[in-house]
Amino acid sequence: MKPIWLSVPVLNTLQQIFLKRSAEQTTGSDGQWLELLMYSHWFLAALIAEIVCFIIWTTVLAELDLSKAFPLSAISYVFVMGVAWSLFGEPVSLSQLIGSSGILLGIWLIVTAGSSSAPAQ
Template sequence: MRALRPIWLMVPLLNMAQQILLKQSAIDADRAGGTWLIDILSSHWFLAAIGAEIVCFAIWMTVLSELDLSKAFPLSAISYVLIMGVAWIVFDEPLPLLRLAGSLLVLAGVWLIATASRPAG
């Protein structure tokens, strides 16, 4: 099993950043009125989200070249938990106990998948 490389942790962080930036561009465009598509496409939040996605894609391709897909993909699930936490802090979105418990289960599942060894043979 390959050891976790620190750069791989950028995948969930960049996924989280992209979603937060897209949310902010959607909020700004919603307030702007009927030209929402033009507002979104010209938003600095949207352009930053595109930049985050491009960097994330490059790192993700590296992850996929070095790990089995079944081990790599759960890494992206960490984003779900990060997004909920940041949305709670930045956008004051609710974070009920049941959602928090589910997030802990997601993290536990990611950890189990990441630390599982291959069967002999």
């Protein structure tokens, strides 16, 4: 796995942070939320993160099988939970920690499957 590929879940996580911040700016603005959103620097940052992520993601897909590439995006779930806890003070339950461990284990199993043995004939 190339280190640049890890930027996909990082950029997905950043996008969620930026969207959360832009949503906070538009809360309680009644009918003007869309206009406020369009002028939000947080929303612009989310769009840029998405565009950059898309470009990197297409290079990942060009180099990996889809079945091995797609689990890479699932790391974002774990990253977002960690950021929600650290930046926004959201609680993290034992069930969420166990689920996140399951996600990471599943990703590892998918990515490493078949790497040590010859492909089936």
